[in-house]
Amino acid sequence: MDLHYLWLFYKVAKNxxxxxxxxxxxxxxxxxxxxxxxxxxxxxxxxxDRFGKNIYLSRDGxxxxxxxxxxxETVKELEDHIAAQKGKIIGNVxxxxxxxxxxxxxxxxxxxxKKNYPDITTHLHIxxxxxxxxxxxxxxVDFAIVGGKYEYKKTLKTKKxxxxxxxxxxxxxNSLTQKDSILPEELIEQPFITHEVNSNxxxxxxxxxxxxxxxxxKTSMTLGNITAINNAxxxxxxxxLVPFTSAKHHLEKGMVKKISVENKIWTYPFYIVYYxxxxxxxxxxxLIKTIGEKINDFI
Numbered sequence: 001m002d003l004h005y006l007w008l009f010y011k012v013a014k015n016x017x018x019x020x021x022x023x024x025x026x027x028x029x030x031x032x033x034x035x036x037x038x039x040x041x042x043x044x045x046x047x048x049d050r051f052g053k054n055i056y057l058s059r060d061g062x063x064x065x066x067x068x069x070x071x072x073e074t075v076k077e078l079e080d081h082i083a084a085q086k087g088k089i090i091g092n093v094x095x096x097x098x099x100x101x102x103x104x105x106x107x108x109x110x111x112x113x114k115k116n117y118p119d120i121t122t123h124l125h126i127x128x129x130x131x132x133x134x135x136x137x138x139x140x141v142d143f144a145i146v147g148g149k150y151e152y153k154k155t156l157k158t159k160k161x162x163x164x165x166x167x168x169x170x171x172x173x174n175s176l177t178q179k180d181s182i183l184p185e186e187l188i189e190q191p192f193i194t195h196e197v198n199s200n201x202x203x204x205x206x207x208x209x210x211x212x213x214x215x216x217x218k219t220s221m222t223l224g225n226i227t228a229i230n231n232a233x234x235x236x237x238x239x240x241l242v243p244f245t246s247a248k249h250h251l252e253k254g255m256v257k258k259i260s261v262e263n264k265i266w267t268y269p270f271y272i273v274y275y276x277x278x279x280x281x282x283x284x285x286x287l288i289k290t291i292g293e294k295i296n297d298f299i
Contacts, residue, residue: 003071005039008032009047010068013057014139066277069139073279080282090119091283096135096144098200099226100164100246101270102126106145106291108298113290120283128224129200136275142284143274145291147243148200157276162295164243166204166266168259169251171236177257184213184261191220193229193238201226201268205241208266230256243268245299 011021012032022029040047047061057065076091083089097106102124110122125135129146136144136156145161152158170177176186192209195201202222209217220238223229226246233240234255250256272288274280280288 001042002039005035005042006064006068007072009036009039010065010072012036012055013047013061013065013068016055018055070277070279073281076281077279084282088119089117089282089286091281092121092123093281093283093287094123094125094141095287096125096127096132096141096146098129098132098144098146098148099126099195100147100201100243101145103225103227104245104248105295105298109291109294112294113287116290117283117286120286122287128196128198130198133273136273139275139278142278142280143272143288145270145272146200147268147270148204149269150200152271152273155276156273158271158273161270161272161291162299164245164268164270164299166208166241166268167244167247168239168241168261169230169233169247169256170239170259171234172254172257173236174239174257174259176239176259179259181260181262184215184264187213187215187239187261191218191238193221193223193232193240194219195226195229196222196224199224201242204266204268208241212264212266213261241266 008021008025011025012018015021015024018029018033022032025032036047043064045060045064046058047064048055049058080089080091095106103126106124110124113120113122125132125141127135129148129150132141132144132146133152133156135141147164176182176190192205194205206217209215221232223232226242229240229242230247230250232238234250239259247256251258272291
């Protein structure tokens with residue numbers, strides 16, 4: 001098998017486009033198309049199904065792609081180790097993150113990592129958990145840090161990073177923040193500000209309010225950004241259940257205050273997640289190691 005043809009097929013499959021692969025590789029589209037056809041002829045199978053201008057991996061194409069991915073990830077790992085032995089580690093790492101780790105934890109950790117490995121470029125992608133998990137499955141990120149209790153697919157490998165606490169916060173102007181603790185029934189008339197629907201934080205808040213506090217889940221506002229939620233609470237637009245880490249700055253500045261509910265403590269776990277069969281390159285392994293060692297300095 002000609003590995004050059006396999007490499008071109010791999011790039012087309014990864015980009016889901018001949019034209020995008022041609023642009024990335026600075027080759028002409030007809031050249032790539034012709035050489036992929038040669039690979040199909042060599043293997044005696046069709047690698048793509050074509051519908052109009054769109055292409056999709058055939059069943060045989062998906063099988064070949066799974067092996068091509070392993071082959072070229074192994075080659076990259078070899079290159080990384082050789083570079084490390086020469087005293088210079090280079091490469092790229094794409095990290096996915098849900099709101100809290102993406103905004104409040106990872107930037108500081110990436111700063112530490114950059115000082116130790118200046119030739120490794122990191123790319124941080126912040127989305128809601130579902131979008132991030134899709135990015136792992138489609139190989140758009142090397143690994144991710146996401147929060148919340150969730151039944152992850154068996155194709156994903158998870159490792160708990162730390163347990164955060166979920167706290168109830170309100171504006172200093174809200175009378176509930178003036179009390180040492182409150183009873184759940186005091187929340188009945190309170191409007192809740194939540195993260196966007198279908199996020200893990202939304203589901204966690206819904207479960208706490210309905211099943212533990214047993215009060216009506218009255219949402220006055222949903223926002224897609226954790227900092228926006230803290231700012232909305234500070235503006236006295238409602239109260240909210242958020243991870244402590246995400247509210248730490250607002251709490252320290254006195255912009256919001258914790259509302260303690262009698263005999264109630266809630267946890268919110270954060271995990272490192274990546275594709276189970278993915279061969280992690282050296283830069284990715286080093287970043288995961290750095291995060292594990294330094295996470296406690298920034299939570």
